[in-house]
Amino acid sequence: MDMLRINLKQLEAFTATAEYGSFTRAAEELYLTQSTVSAHILALEEAMGVQLILRGARRKLTLTEEGRRVYGAARDILDRCRLLQDPMAAEGRVELSVGASTVPAQYLLPGLLSGFLQRHGESRFLLRRGDSAQVHSLLSQGEVRIGVVGAAPDRRTFACQTLCEDRLVLVTAVTERFQALKARGTCGRDMVEEPFIIREETSGTRQAAETYWRKHGILPEKLHVVACMDNPEAIRRSVAGGMGVSVMSELSVREEAEAGRLLTFELDEEGFSRRIYLVWRRDVSLSRTEQAFVSYLKAELKR
Numbered sequence: 001m002d003m004l005r006i007n008l009k010q011l012e013a014f015t016a017t018a019e020y021g022s023f024t025r026a027a028e029e030l031y032l033t034q035s036t037v038s039a040h041i042l043a044l045e046e047a048m049g050v051q052l053i054l055r056g057a058r059r060k061l062t063l064t065e066e067g068r069r070v071y072g073a074a075r076d077i078l079d080r081c082r083l084l085q086d087p088m089a090a091e092g093r094v095e096l097s098v099g100a101s102t103v104p105a106q107y108l109l110p111g112l113l114s115g116f117l118q119r120h121g122e123s124r125f126l127l128r129r130g131d132s133a134q135v136h137s138l139l140s141q142g143e144v145r146i147g148v149v150g151a152a153p154d155r156r157t158f159a160c161q162t163l164c165e166d167r168l169v170l171v172t173a174v175t176e177r178f179q180a181l182k183a184r185g186t187c188g189r190d191m192v193e194e195p196f197i198i199r200e201e202t203s204g205t206r207q208a209a210e211t212y213w214r215k216h217g218i219l220p221e222k223l224h225v226v227a228c229m230d231n232p233e234a235i236r237r238s239v240a241g242g243m244g245v246s247v248m249s250e251l252s253v254r255e256e257a258e259a260g261r262l263l264t265f266e267l268d269e270e271g272f273s274r275r276i277y278l279v280w281r282r283d284v285s286l287s288r289t290e291q292a293f294v295s296y297l298k299a300e301l302k303r
Helices: 008-020 023-030 034-048 065-085 087-093 102-119 132-140 176-183 204-215 232-240 250-258 288-302
Strands: 095-100 124-129 146-149 158-172 195-199 224-229 246-249 263-266 272-281
Touching: 008 023, 008 034, 008 065, 023 034, 065 095, 095 102, 095 132, 095 288, 102 124, 102 146, 102 204, 102 232, 102 250, 102 272, 102 288, 132 146, 132 272, 146 288, 158 204, 158 232, 158 250, 158 288, 176 263, 195 204, 195 232, 195 246, 204 246, 204 272, 224 232, 232 246, 232 250, 246 250, 250 263, 272 288
Parallel strands: 095 124, 095 146, 195 224
Antiparallel strands: 146 272, 158 246, 158 263, 158 272
């Protein structure tokens, strides 16, 4: 492959299209015509000899497997070029691409991202959400550079730091029976005969809950599971409606519990917490802005 056939305009067009999921939006952001953006990407694909983007009138724009690999490398090249051109100004413009699993994305990061932008107003965020396994995959493929997840990744591949503790509780509907159990000081561990609603298999919350059950001699596969859901809101509504109980992050049900719409039970007398991790690839050098973001998250959550 002749590397001189690849230029920064092609990489800019490709990364913008990948990030916005649209040729039109990419063209608007780059102040180019849509046809010019398309031409740059076609030239990049021709130079590399691979297809990077799946196109189709009725198909949502998606990256091919090779496209995901190239995106990570292209994003890194562009960030480094900005630093070379203007180290001080570029640091303010570096995009922070963050992947977050469900609980951090919904209940931790929104306020923290806002607080960071108040200090670094020229920065911008690209936030991708999925379960912990999906965020690990996004990091591996270079689609995000920093992850906030509830399940630890492979430490041979990723740098991993504990960001905070996340308490897990058993959540039930507000009924006379459950209110009586709560008044007696019943723990969630004593309610394993109840019908359970669980998270998807790759969820960090589910993995932590299963680790807890096994530690206390309870086989997760022996629980009476009536539903498996990947959306905490759907689980909360199902629990409130009496379908079953569920182990959830205390952060995700705090508002409903305080409003009296759900009951929460500690899993045992000591309570049980899982860790929320801050991760990035070991072969990636974080920019100064990304390092500042990491430090900000740790300092704010420590407070």
